[in-house]
Amino acid sequence: MAEDYRMVKDVKGAEYWRWTESRWTDPDLDWRNAEVVSAGVDVGSVSTQAAVMVDGKLYAYSNMRTGSDSPESANKAIKWAFEDTGLTPGDLHATVGTGYGRVNVPFATKAITEIACHARGANFMYGPAVRTVLDMGGQDCKAIHCDERGKVKAFLMNDKCAAGTGRGMEVFADLLGVHINDVGEMSLKVDEEPPPVSSTCVVFAKSEASGLLREGWPKERVLAAYCSAMAHRIADLLERIGVEKEFAITGGIAKNPGVVKRLAKELGIDPLPTDMDTQIAGAIGAALFARALYLKKMKK
C-alpha cells in the first residue's frame, strides 16, 4: 500500500520552489601561498553558505539548502566549497559561524550574529559607500545601518512575520507552478499594477491568491500583486530606521527583480548592483571576521 502511494506521481518536476544551488572558485588565487585562509559559514533557515577567503580576498564559496540537521548542513557546505581546491578543514586558520544555526557549526572558532556579518559582507561586496543594508532572508528580514568599515550602527529585525521573506516567494512559486528563478521577471509582465494582496501572512496571502486565480487572474498579475505587497511591507518596515544612501539588498530576494524594482520605486532609491551572489553576503562577512580574529590572536 505504502509503496503504491510512492509511485503515484513523480514529485521532482513539481518542485518549482527549488532554487539553484551553486559553487564557485577563483582560479587566479592560490591558497597555498596565503598568509591567512579564513572561512565563514552562514547556516540560515532556508539556505546555507560557506565562503573561503585567502588574505581577505574571496577564493571559493558554496550556496545550498539547509537540511534538517544544522551541523550536517554546515559540513556539507564547507565540503562543497573545498571541492577541487585541495583544501581540507585543517588548512583553515579561523572559521566563523553565523545565521540561525551559528552555534551549530562544528568547526567554527566563534559564532557571530548574522546582522554584523551581513553588514561586513555588504561592505565587501558593494563597497564602503554602503550605509543601509537590507537582508531579505529565507525567514526573516533585517534592515541594517553601517559605517564605511561595515560596522553596524543600527539594526532592525522582523523575526516574527514571514511577509517579505524568501520562503513566502517559494510558496507562491509552488502555487502558480512558475519556477522561483522566473517569478520576479514574470511579475513585471503586467500592463497595469494590480492592487497588492492585502494579507500580511504568507498562508493567508496564498489563500487570497488562490481566490484571485479562481476569478480568472493570469499568473503574471497574481505574482505582481504578491511582489508589490512584499515591496510595500518592506518599505513600511524600513521607515522605522530610514534608508540612507548607498543602499544594498542582500539575501535571496535580491535576485527577484519583481520585488527589487517595486521596492526601489517605493523608496525612491535604487539599490546598488553587484555581479556576486547576493546570498553569500553573510558568509563573506563571517570569513572576514574570522580573518580579523586570527590576526588579532597572532598579535598577542
Next chain:
Amino acid sequence: MLANYGYKDGSGDYFITVDTDKCNGCGACVEVCPAKVLELVEDEFDIDAETEVAAVTEEHKKKIKYSCGPCKPASGYSITDLPCVKACESGAIDHSW
C-alpha cells in the same frame, strides 16, 4: 549602536530599542522588568567591547506584544515611567509604543 528587537506585524510595531553605546551593562533594567524580557549579553557587534550590554531574550523577541503588554499605555503607563526606562540611568532604552 541602536539595536531594535522585536517585530512589526499586521497589528502594529513592537520594538524595544537598546542604545549599546549608552548602555553600561549595569543590569538595572534586567532586575526591574516584571516580565523578565531583558538580559545581559556579550556585545556581539563590537569584538573589542569589555562590558556586557542589555538585550531582549530570545524567548521574548517574538512575543513582545504580549510580554510587554502590562507596561503599555493601556495599562496606565506612559513611555517615561516604564520600569526598564526609568531604571536605566544612562537613558539607553526606548520603546515603539
